[in-house]
Amino acid sequence: MFIFKFLTFLIALVTIPILFADRISPAIFWPAGFATYLILPILILNVLLLIFWVYKRSFLTAFLLIPSLVIGHHFFFRTFSFHLNNEEKGSVTVLSYNVRVFNVYDHLNKNKPEIAKNMLSWINSDNSDIKCFQDFYNDNKSNIHNTLEKLSQNGKYKYYFTKTSENRIGASFGVAVFSKYPIIRKGNINFEKSFNKGLYVDVKINKDTIRVINIHLESMSIDEDAILTGEGKKGSWVNLQKVLKNGMIKRALQMEEVESVIANSPHRVILCGDLNEMPYAYTYSRLRKYLRNSFEDAGTGFGFSYNGKLFFLRIDNHFYGEGIKVKSFRTLSDIEFSDHFPLKASYSLE
Numbered sequence: 001m002f003i004f005k006f007l008t009f010l011i012a013l014v015t016i017p018i019l020f021a022d023r024i025s026p027a028i029f030w031p032a033g034f035a036t037y038l039i040l041p042i043l044i045l046n047v048l049l050l051i052f053w054v055y056k057r058s059f060l061t062a063f064l065l066i067p068s069l070v071i072g073h074h075f076f077f078r079t080f081s082f083h084l085n086n087e088e089k090g091s092v093t094v095l096s097y098n099v100r101v102f103n104v105y106d107h108l109n110k111n112k113p114e115i116a117k118n119m120l121s122w123i124n125s126d127n128s129d130i131k132c133f134q135d136f137y138n139d140n141k142s143n144i145h146n147t148l149e150k151l152s153q154n155g156k157y158k159y160y161f162t163k164t165s166e167n168r169i170g171a172s173f174g175v176a177v178f179s180k181y182p183i184i185r186k187g188n189i190n191f192e193k194s195f196n197k198g199l200y201v202d203v204k205i206n207k208d209t210i211r212v213i214n215i216h217l218e219s220m221s222i223d224e225d226a227i228l229t230g231e232g233k234k235g236s237w238v239n240l241q242k243v244l245k246n247g248m249i250k251r252a253l254q255m256e257e258v259e260s261v262i263a264n265s266p267h268r269v270i271l272c273g274d275l276n277e278m279p280y281a282y283t284y285s286r287l288r289k290y291l292r293n294s295f296e297d298a299g300t301g302f303g304f305s306y307n308g309k310l311f312f313l314r315i316d317n318h319f320y321g322e323g324i325k326v327k328s329f330r331t332l333s334d335i336e337f338s339d340h341f342p343l344k345a346s347y348s349l350e
Helices: 002-019 031-055 059-063 066-079 112-125 147-152 224-229 236-263 282-290 294-298
Strands: 092-098 130-138 158-166 172-179 183-190 197-205 208-216 268-274 316-320 324-331 343-349
Touching: 002 031, 002 059, 002 066, 031 059, 031 066, 031 236, 031 282, 092 208, 092 268, 092 316, 112 147, 130 147, 130 208, 130 268, 147 158, 147 172, 158 183, 158 197, 172 197, 172 208, 183 208, 183 236, 197 236, 208 236, 236 268, 236 282, 268 324, 268 343, 282 316, 294 316, 294 324, 294 343, 316 324, 316 343
Parallel strands: 092 130, 208 268
Antiparallel strands: 092 343, 130 172, 158 172, 183 197, 197 208, 268 316, 324 343
């Protein structure tokens, strides 16, 4: 029993520095990025040990676990949330959706034309005031993928689309925002040496103006099968480590550009996007320095947003700033056109 108590002491001791890993930029010290993957598991271990030692009436040993749980308690709120959603009249509704280039390529979906049509039909049926899309694709010459024209709904929605790249037929990839309200200013958030990008639009809502930021940070580019089964090419785990490391560093640097747009905004901010990071990562914590998270404040459940084998990932988010209040937040997990689920929230301008 003494050895078990000593191990508990060591776990409590090691937990505390791990809980501060989200404050260290992987661009400065990349191992901190990997340490953030341990935050939730080690907190759960601390809880289980606390319950065990209380049950054993070894209260002094149990007390050793209290500091780490006090320091890290906010991570539990990033993991699970429970609120009654009450969408109020007059709220501004915002949809965010990584549309996976509308399944334009065969390897994304064999039934791609039908899936793309159904996805576009669903998006047009959604009556959100503002719609933010990542992994957007537009081909003006296509009857199916002329998405800018289709989603603007004959001028009902104004839009801003910023292109990250083109394919061989001249179709464009990027990020886009559609708004029922007038867009009075717009700009790009450029990420160096990346196919990903962000943008912002200043939207006039009656007498108010808000800045809507839409970002798609560096993609994870991971092999789900390699993680879940351990199978794959020789050295796949080494390659995975390199991919994760490079992605963490790039996202940390990209976040500096996003922070600048937030900090210099003359208006209140709503930010949507695919962070490609878990809620314990550096990029998420940096955003929480400026903004509140809509899932934490109005969501229900775990809010998993990835529609794939790694189903437990919450990498898509809404954030909002001072002077705005979130009224409801939902992860639309029944909408399965993409490898991400849409997120929908309603806000009031206080």
